[in-house]
Amino acid sequence: MKLSDVQRRLQAPFSAHLVGWKPTAFTKDRSRALLLAYVDARAVQDRLDAVCPDGWSFEIEVIAGASMPTVKGRLTVLGVTREDIGEGGEGTGSLNGGGTLKAAASDALKRCAVQFGVGRYLYDLPKTWAEWNDAKREPAQTPELPEWARPDFERxxxxxxxxxxxxxxxxxxxxxxxxxxxxxxxxxxxxxxxxxxxxxxx
Incomplete structure (x- = not known):
């Protein structure tokens, strides 16, 4: 099996319930948020497992001296390797605490996977303003994905x-x-x- 044989399956849209929405900006009263679509690292791992369960591996290397927990990820799929940087986000914990290094590794995996087409279509979705429930830290209502951003069976x-x-x-x-x-x-x-x-x- 070659990478070209599974490219379309890697690039296929995720089920709508696997797509999350994170805020990138708020109105002053935090009643509305500008949302960006994403999938988590577990969904990426599940996709890789489904397409080539024995044909992928992921390694990280911690980058010392960065202002926040940062790693270089190396994802290999069917003999082809892609690398990218992942950051743990703003946090007060050390590299060994607070889960920030884990977040950096997850970020790196997702960024590497995008280079193989996994979830790349999400970058084509426009950012969306929506009502925001600040108490629950989530959209008041989940935005609707367009037809082209959903798998065939969900249409x-x-x-x-x-x-x-x-x-x-x-x-x-x-x-x-x-x-x-x-x-x-x-x-x-x-x-x-x-x-x-x-x-x-x-």
Whole structure:
């Protein structure tokens, strides 16, 4: 397998529920925020695992003397390597505390992955002003992604909800076999309702 064989799968849009929104600016009363779309490092890792589970690796090197925790990341996918810098953000903790070095490593992974096309389309999304819930530190309502920024299966009514349920089942699969079969029957029926069979003989 070569990188060119999996490029389209790496570049594919993420499910909408995996896309988060972080503020880059606020109004004076913090009732509205200018939001930027992003995915977290776990989603990037899951994408790499899904496309080439045994074909990628990631290494970091701590950069000493930086004003904030900073690392150089090196991501190798199917023999091709890309490097980029990750920063831990503003923080008062040391490199060994506060989780800031971990944040730098996550930032580096995402920046390296973008060079392979993972999540690169998010840079094409316009920044969006939206109502902001400052108490919860999140948008009052999640912005809607345009059609082109969603995977094909989510462009059908109900598709996003089914995919979210399937993702959740990966981590919370029922132990009881009869319950597993019941979940399977419901998912199968839901998927068939999204893409009804055509051309069936009357």
């Amino acid at each position: 059908s009514p109900g598709g996003a909800h089914i995919v979210q349920a399937m993702d959740q089942l990966r981590y919370e699969i029922p132990v009881d076999l009869d319950l597993q079969r019941e979940v399977y029957r419901h998912l199968k029926a839901a998927l068939q309702s999204l893409e009804p069979e055509s051309g069936r003989a009357a």
